[in-house]
Amino acid sequence: MKKHAVCIAVCACACCVMSAQVEIVYTFTGKRIEKKTVTIEPDAADVVRVHIPQAELPPGLDTVTVLPDFAAAQTGEAGYFIMPNGEYGTFRERNGERTARGAMPMPIFGMKNPRAAFVAIVTGTPYDFTLMTTAKDGRYTILPRFEYRGRPAYDDLTVAYHLLKGAQADYSGMARKYRDYQLARKACVPLKERLKARPELAYAARSLEVRVRQGWKPVPTPVEHQTRQTEPSMKVAVTFDRVGEILDEFRRQGIDRAEICLVGWNQKGHDGRYPEIFPVEEQLGGEVKLRALIRKAQAMGFQIVCHNNNSDAYMIADTWDAEYIIKNPDGSLSAHAAWSGGRMYNVCPQRAFERFQQKDVRAFADLGFRGLHYTDVLTVVQPRACYDPRHPLNRNQGARWVGKMLAETQTVLGGSASEGGHDFCCGVLDYALYASIVPPKPHPMVDRFVPFWQLVYHGIILSNPFPPTCNYTIKDAATRLMLTEFGGRPFFYYYSNFLDKGNAWMGTADLTCENDEALKASVAKIKEGYDEFTARARLQTEFMDRHERVDTDVYRTVYSDGSEIVCNYRQTAFVYKGRTVAPLRHILIGP
Incomplete structure (x- = not known):
């Protein structure tokens, strides 16, 4: 041997x-x-x-x-x-x-x-x-x-x-x-140091994330390989003018700080024709209305960014070219699920950077967007390898090209955000939409989830813990409490539940604005989260130093400044250091 x-x-x-x-x-x-x-x-x-x-x-x-x-x-x-x-x-x-x-x-x-x-x-x-x-x-x-x-x-x-x-x-x-x-090894730098020279990051660290899905084609799609003749129509949910009305209601109800992320503002909505993005979708109001919305949001004191995708491509795109698609070891095109734009194909990260991403972020900057720009997918999957002999990459090299894309958004737009918490680019990721895409759910081998990722990266990368903690103030009390236990930066999402046949990975409860009554009610629930987060937002730049079980269904999180958050998942009150923690509630004890 x-x-x-x-x-x-x-x-x-x-x-x-x-x-x-x-x-x-x-x-x-x-x-x-x-x-x-x-x-x-x-x-x-x-x-x-x-x-x-x-x-x-x-x-x-x-x-x-x-x-x-x-x-x-x-x-x-x-x-x-x-x-x-x-x-x-x-x-x-x-x-x-x-x-x-x-x-x-x-x-x-x-x-x-x-x-x-x-x-x-x-x-x-x-x-x-x-x-x-x-x-x-x-x-x-x-x-x-x-x-x-x-x-x-x-x-x-x-x-x-x-x-x-x-x-x-x-x-x-x-x-x-x-x-x-x-x-x-300087793989990453604490938030406290980075935000000194990063005003957009400093703003985001004290602000909610509010995402607005504006338009989309049916998911699952009835047409796997779409053409301009067979493309399904796009549903219009929130026009640019309507987003402006949401911001007006924010102001009326006392929400003064938030980062707004527009999703599906691009050609044919969310995942409509990537990597084709422009022109701005006319059914939502077109470029003139979008520019007006961006100016309005910034004048009101809000930070506004957009959602983009440099990982997926659809054959309907006017920029479609099999050259930039990842090749499998046998030379075939690397494909993924069918989504709004049809069958998705995985774009080689090197070619995404070279052919699209650099010019895309400059076009977004020209529209006026500024903040933690959101690039979908990049950090919710492992780095991808490519076997195309024209641009071969192993996974280590794939990670470096993803890092180039995130760094480019920081340079051009002020910050970077992506879908997950995979840490191969932790030095150039400012916000993870969910630290773990796997939500807490029963498994015979698993007792519970603990904030392991947050114990590493809280105070380094802003994050929300799981998909179900989206819109947390309209969720059950335990889900709402978990966002606080895990030190999350809350994010709210209009029309998070948009799939036609279930699979609501962020939850079935949703925020909508189809009429003025729904709009006011949704903003009221965001205001609850705004008030809760404002009380503890200062902790976003602190390390999470310790997490432990205090008693049955009671957990304590300790931060680097000495602050403690005690979360009580019981149906009865719990007394901690002389203070009563109400059922399914938390208390914050300052340093």
Whole structure:
């Protein structure tokens, strides 16, 4: 059997890890399996580092798994595992599995058991692994499965297991360790420092996000490959004049600060004909009315931006060209779901930047938009690879081109926002519409969600936690409370529920403005969120330093300035430090 080199560095851990056995399993495309077990003697660095150089990864690999012996627990033992999206599970099942692949916003995971506590940071090949948490016959393991599928490796394989002790040995400590790692290598910069020279970012940090979906074609589409002759008609929901009336009602009800994002203002509405954007949709009022709205919003003290997409393309676009579409390994076009404009095709991030994004953002600036410009999709998926020989990209290179797009919006328009919290571009992302696209929902292996991402990035990236916390003041009390527990910057969305056949991933309850009564009622619910957020907006620039369970269904979040937020999910009141927390409510205790 061929030997494969593995470089391993470890350190001492006060959690009784005196030595470690690391099992590395190579599975080849022909189903052949090779196993290697390495005994590790700890040194003084408090890190177990598994490093396999790219050149030492053999050809024909299907997968590689890495499992230290301390990354295991028995059913019934004290402790838990933590997934990168915040899923937290205790060791209570005998058999089961929870995996994460696409919906993995950070390349980290952790476990605490009676023998060790650690956070693992995947620093080599961070976008090509599935995280596997498995219970089998009463034994839990958590491991990365790196996936090559017969293709040559393009990066080293590296996993750094940071062993934690004392007050650091919990999920808050795991998150702080990763945050410190990111800050030390200058992958990102705290909000407090960035907003000194970024007035648009400073404004957004103290403001609600209000999105207005103005127009769209049917979803799901009745025409998969649309032409100008077969294109379905666009529904007009909110004209530019009507958006102005929403802003007038904001002023009447006392909302003085908000960032407005127009969605579906472009040609044929939301996802109408991307990458074709112009002319501004005439059915909404056209460019003259749009420019007037932008001037009005800014004169009233609001920040106004627009929604765009540089990831998806439709064949109906006047700019359609298969050249810029991502190619699969077999040379076929990379396609996605069918949406408003028909079948979506994935645009190569390099070609998106070179052919469209730079001129698009300058056209938006010319219209007058300024603020945290929203580019859809980019950070809600892993970086994409492209196999077109004219513009080949591995995932590392794809991440860099996405970073160029986000940086360009910061330079030209004042800020950047995108759909998710994937952190491969954390240094150039100002706002994540939802930190995790996976909402809290029951799973046999998962006890609950905890703000793991927020413990890393609160105070660095503004965010809303989940899709269902959109329009949180019209949701159930527990959802409303979760936005506060997770330190969210609230966002409201007119016509968030626009799909024709369900799949309302942001919830079925909605804000509408089809008549004046509905408009006033919707603004009243936004005003509730405005008042709640104003009371705690100062915390947006603070790190979230600790999160913990105080008692059954009661959780405490502690910020770097000493502030505490206590959230009570009980049906009865709870007393904390002499203060009563009402059922399904929170209290804020200042520093």
